Amino acid sequence: MASPPVQAFLEFAIETAYDAGRLTLGYFQTELQPEMKSDDTPVTEADRRAEELIRSRIEKRFPAHRIVGEESGPSGSADGAPCWWIDPIDGTKAFIRGVPLYAVLLGLEIEARIVAGVAYFPALGEMVYAADGLGCRVNGRRCRVSPAASLGRSIVSFTNAANFKAAGREEVWKRVIAAAWHSVGWSDAYGHALVATGRLELMLDPIMNAHDCGPFPVILREAGGYFGDWSGNETIYGNEALSTSTQLLPEVLELIRCGSQG
Secondary structure (H helix, E strand, C coil), rough: CCCHHHHHHHHHHHHHHHHHHHHHEEEEECCCCEECCCCCCCCCHHHHHHHHHHHHHHHHHHHCCCCCCCCEEECCCCCCCCCCEEEEECHHHHHHCCCCEEEEEEEEEEECCEEEEEEECCCCCCEEEEEECCCECCCCCCCCCCCCCCHHHEEEEECHHHHHHCCCCHHHHHHHHCCCCCCCCCHHHHCCCCHHHCCEEEEEECCCCCHHHCCCCHHHHCCEEEEEEECCCCCCCCCCCEEEECCHHCCCCCCHHHHHHC
């Protein structure tokens, strides 16, 4: 039986991410008691229940597909099958503090390429989504990256300033913020979504897990931008992440190269 077209995958991802996001809102700004995982990051009942919902939907609709989720790890078919990447709550630290910038992330990888993805921000009422050849949209409206021609008139964002030193990228960070017009901490998935929707020009994460990246290669690609590692490779496996426009990418990569050599 032929695989569903990418449109069908995207529609499934939109509906599933929305339902998982609505589930999380039942816990948002309540007296949650998070647990701390071995990497000193928090997890809540909302994270686990949202991932369970998404997994159950995928297993029922696409039983031959693989699944990799932040909370339950990998499951499903052998390597080579289409793979769904799940982060049920990206930005759990924000979530447990009642800050509305957290997201439900869902991305589909086929033959080493993310072909469909959704970033849903339930507490903000924003959904950013894309699929190969279908463009990028926010709440149904077509969106594109910023037309800014240089970092000198651009805003750059980040998740945790301490991560630049931890990753040995402190000099790079200094070069970037010196070149940029303004820098702000609009963190986690929201920063990358802001780049895709033209509200921010650059988002830098010197430390990044693959499950945090799931939907963003196709979202940025279809919005006229770039998501990948700090060497210019579109990937979710770089252990780092960068979102920007294709127009600004050469300037950003040059600053990174100079900073890495400094």
